[in-house]
Amino acid sequence: MAHIALTPVFVGLRTGLHVLFVALTLVVIARAVLAPTTAPAVVVVTSVVLLATYAVGGVVAERGRRHGRAPGLLWLGALSLEWLVLLWLVPEAAYLVFPLFFLYLHLLGRRWGSTAIVVATGVAICALGLHGGWSVGGVVGPLVGAGVALLIGLGYQALAREATQREALMRELVAARDQLAATEHESGVLAERARLAREIHDTLAQGLSSIQLLLYAAERADPGRPGVEHIRLARETAATNLADARQFVRELTPPDLDDHGLGGVLRRLADSQWATRGLRVDVRVADTVDLPMPLQAALLRIAQGAVANVIQHAHATTATIALTVDEDLLRFVVSDDGQGFDPREPPPRIRAESDSFGLRATRERVQQLGGVLTIDSAPGAGTTLVVELSRKDTT
Numbered sequence: 001m002a003h004i005a006l007t008p009v010f011v012g013l014r015t016g017l018h019v020l021f022v023a024l025t026l027v028v029i030a031r032a033v034l035a036p037t038t039a040p041a042v043v044v045v046t047s048v049v050l051l052a053t054y055a056v057g058g059v060v061a062e063r064g065r066r067h068g069r070a071p072g073l074l075w076l077g078a079l080s081l082e083w084l085v086l087l088w089l090v091p092e093a094a095y096l097v098f099p100l101f102f103l104y105l106h107l108l109g110r111r112w113g114s115t116a117i118v119v120a121t122g123v124a125i126c127a128l129g130l131h132g133g134w135s136v137g138g139v140v141g142p143l144v145g146a147g148v149a150l151l152i153g154l155g156y157q158a159l160a161r162e163a164t165q166r167e168a169l170m171r172e173l174v175a176a177r178d179q180l181a182a183t184e185h186e187s188g189v190l191a192e193r194a195r196l197a198r199e200i201h202d203t204l205a206q207g208l209s210s211i212q213l214l215l216y217a218a219e220r221a222d223p224g225r226p227g228v229e230h231i232r233l234a235r236e237t238a239a240t241n242l243a244d245a246r247q248f249v250r251e252l253t254p255p256d257l258d259d260h261g262l263g264g265v266l267r268r269l270a271d272s273q274w275a276t277r278g279l280r281v282d283v284r285v286a287d288t289v290d291l292p293m294p295l296q297a298a299l300l301r302i303a304q305g306a307v308a309n310v311i312q313h314a315h316a317t318t319a320t321i322a323l324t325v326d327e328d329l330l331r332f333v334v335s336d337d338g339q340g341f342d343p344r345e346p347p348p349r350i351r352a353e354s355d356s357f358g359l360r361a362t363r364e365r366v367q368q369l370g371g372v373l374t375i376d377s378a379p380g381a382g383t384t385l386v387v388e389l390s391r392k393d394t395t
Contacts, residue, residue, distance in 0.1 A: 021099040025051050031092045043089050050082045050096075072107050079103070080120075087123070091131035094124040098145045105150070110157070114150065121146040176312070191301055191365075198294035200248055208242040262296040263287045266303060266321055274319075277311045284322040291325075298369055299323070299332055299387070305362055306334040306385050314338025314383060328391055330371075335384040340377045 025047050032043035057075060083100060086093040097120050104120065105113035124142040129135075215235035219228060263285035270281035291299075303321050310316050316338030324331045359375070362385070366373040371389035 017099050017102055021054055021096065022051065024095050024099065025054075027095070028086065028090055028092045032090060039089060043086065046082060046086045046089065050079070050086060053079050053082060069107070076103060076107050084123070087127045091128055094128050094142065097121065097124045097142065101146060101150070102152070105154070105157070110154065117146050117150060180312075194294060194297035194301065197248070197297065200245055201292070201294055205242060205245040208238050208245060212238040212242060261287050262289060262291065262299060262323070265300060269304070269307075270321075274307055274311070279307070279311055279316060280318045281307065282318065282320045284320065286323070289323060289325060291330075295369065295389075298365060302332065302362055302365060302387060303334055309359075310334075310336045310338060310383075314340070316382065325391070330389040330391060332387040332389075333384065335382065337382045340379050340381045340383050342379060343375045343377050 029044055029047045032040040032047070053075070080100065083093065083096055086096070100120060101117050104116035107113070108116055121142045125139050128142070129139075212235055215231055215238060219231050219235060222228070263283060264287055266281075266283045266285055270283050274281045307319060307321075310319050314336050316336040319334065319336040322331075322333045322335075324333075363373045366387050366389075369389055371387055374386045374388075375383065376386070377383035
């Protein structure tokens, strides 16, 4: 069994079962030696064989993992047969039925294990009655033992199933955490690159463009003035630096945007990365949309963050990404058919999201673009995330 939080509990229960079986067998041997009855030597030999067979259980369990249930069932049958022989010889062997109860339940399952417990209990009661006469204790004792064994055994199985499920969930959470950390790191790097591209585009490139236009105007105003060659050289230098700045912007923005545009990149993500996560994404973004590269990069990050939230938390099957652009307004919408939530009281998992995928980070990104973010959601009604930007702020 893989190590889980409840492994010490399981080890303790199994160790207690082994100790109980050995102790009860030694009681049978001591009874045969100290208070001899018919064939004490046979009782001792049978008890030793029983202990040896029980000790073989570890090897049988290992084989069972490779060859199915057959080795375990054969081992349990041999153990039961030896117990019956010992029970025929000495009444104290009836006490061994208690640890056998757990083996029946463990190896035969709930249905057949319970049946075997009932049969073994009847055999133990009959053996005690035949050896020492019928009594209330001889009937009630095995019945109480069977009931206790059933409760403990079934509780053990339920606990083992829950522990296995919890361990599987923990593995999934660890894997999701590692994947999220890697994605956040990558997204953070790309977001910083997009921010630098936006800063270069809005400051350095715009300034060089203005300088170039002013120098060109000065050159044309008086072509024959002294020192015009210096103005021409300054203009050409500004033009060269402007080309370098634009090249920096292209290199800092996601390369797929240069090759495919925002719509193409989103469709590629929908057909590959998002589809493999079980989400069908309908992208309604025209390939011909003409937006500044920094803005396309920002919308791409917003879409990636929103879809990541849908996959992680919404339990949705489909989502839609739509972009509409008119003369005055740009509207970017990400919607899903998931379980939704109450936007006024976001659950802890949303409040604690990272800067890359959290709603707060998305809102800050939209505010940096000069836009407005609205979220329309309700429990069981899906979620719609809307980004609205003024066209004059996107040029």
